Amino acid sequence: MKFAIAVYSPPHAPASRRALRFAEAVLGSGHEIVRLFFYQDGVHNACSSIVTPQDENNVAGEWQNFISCHQLDSVVCIAAALRRGVLDQQEAERHERRAACVSPPWELSGLGQLHDAIQSADRLICFGGH
Structure with a gap:
């Protein structure tokens, strides 16, 4: 089975840890993760x-x-990410900020990537959010 996983919670929230454990179980069970999408906090x-x-x-x-x-x-x-000051080097330079905190393996991209993942996956599983 192919999964898309969306994480809406920051790392200190229990939902983020649960999402990680779920993702580990998905791969450990022989399934596939088509995309991890990190949104909101x-x-x-x-x-x-x-x-x-x-x-x-x-x-x-x-x-x-x-x-x-x-x-x-x-x-x-x-x-x-931009709203929260979570920038990669390119965005930090573009917005004239001194610091970047995002680097590979992470990629900044648009919400369309979540839509694309949903189309490619059998299931979308979301963790956290309001």
């Missing part, structure tokens, strides 16, 4: 400047390792 999962307290799980780091290890397509909604 979920864009913070792609931010490398987050510092996690020592007594908490570094969910953002776990997402990055998981995505890199499995070479997954991971898209961060560019509009949601």
